[in-house]
Amino acid sequence: MMLGGAAFALFPVLLPSSTDPALSLTVENAATGSFAMTAALRWWPIAFVLVAVTFVHLYRTFRGKIVGGGEGHY
C-alpha cells in the first residue's frame, strides 16, 4: 500500500529527472504504440486468470501447519 501511495504520488511521471523536471519520463513519452497496448489488453486478463487459478491451487495444496521437519526436498 505504501508502494501504491508512491505510485499515486508520482503519476503521470514514471522516472523523475533531478536535472530538469521537463526531462522526466512520463506515461505518455515512454509508452509503446497504441495498437500494441490494445492487443495486449486482450491477452492480459487470460494470463491473469491462469495465474490466479494456479495460485489458488498452490496455496490450497500447501496450507496448514508444518509439523515435524527433515523429510522431503527442503
Next chain:
Amino acid sequence: MTTLWFLLVAIMLVAYIVFDGFDLGVGAIYKLAARTPEERAAVRRSIGPIWDANEVWLLAAGGTLYFAFPELYASSFSGFYLPLMLVLWLLIGRALGLELRSHADDPLLGEVCDTIFMLSSLLLPVFLGAALGNVIRGVPLDGDATFFLPLWTDFRPGPHPGVLDWYTVICGVVALIAIATHGANYLTLRTTGEVNRRARGIARAGSLLLPVGTAVSLAATIAVRPTVLENFRAHPAGFLIPAAVVASLVVMALAARRGRERTAFAA
C-alpha cells in the same frame, strides 16, 4: 490506455511485494526464528514449494514494464546497471541457498547455504526499498533519456546522487522492517512450537517498529520531494491510500498482540 497500463504494472508490483514479500521476510529472519536443524527444515518447508511461484509476479511486472513503457525500461536498466546486477546476484544466491540446501550432507556446507540464503534475503528488501527511494527522489536524466548512477557519491540526494544516499537507505531499512514483519506473521501462521513463539516475538517487535519507520520515511520523502503531495491535494480521494496504510498498521499491531495470526498476516 497508458494510465491503465501504469495501473496494471503497479498492481503486479504490489502483488510481488505481498507474495514474495513474506518468503523474503522468512529468509531475512531465518536464523533468528529457527535454531536447530529440525526447526530450520520446518521453516524452509514453509516457503519451499511456493517461493518461486511468488517470484512470477516480479517477472510479470518486469515483462509488462518492458512491453508498456519500453523507453523507461531501457533508460532505467542502463542507469541502474550496478544495483540491478547486485539484485540479480542476490536473487540467485537466495535460490541456490534454498534449493541446494538439501543436497548438502556436510553440516558445514549446509551452514554455508543457510547463511547465503539468509544474507541475500536480508539484502534484497533493502535494495528493493532503495530502488523505490531512487524512483521517488529522481535520477539525473539528460536530454536523450539516459543516466548513470554510481552506487554512492556523497550520500546526499542532491543533483548528483548515488544509488545509496541517506534517503534511499532509509527507504531500504523501512522496507526490510516491513518485509521481516510480514515474514514473521507468515511463520506464525505456518509453524508450531518454538519457531512459532520466536516468530510471534519478531512480528510483535516489527509491528511496533514499522509505524515509526513509516513515519520517518514519510517525513523524509516530503523533505526530499515536496511535489509528492500535489497529486493528493488535486485528488483528495488519494488520501484513502495512506489512511489504509495507517489502518492496516494499527490492525497488525493489535492482532499481533492478541495472537490473531490470520488477521495480522492479512494486514
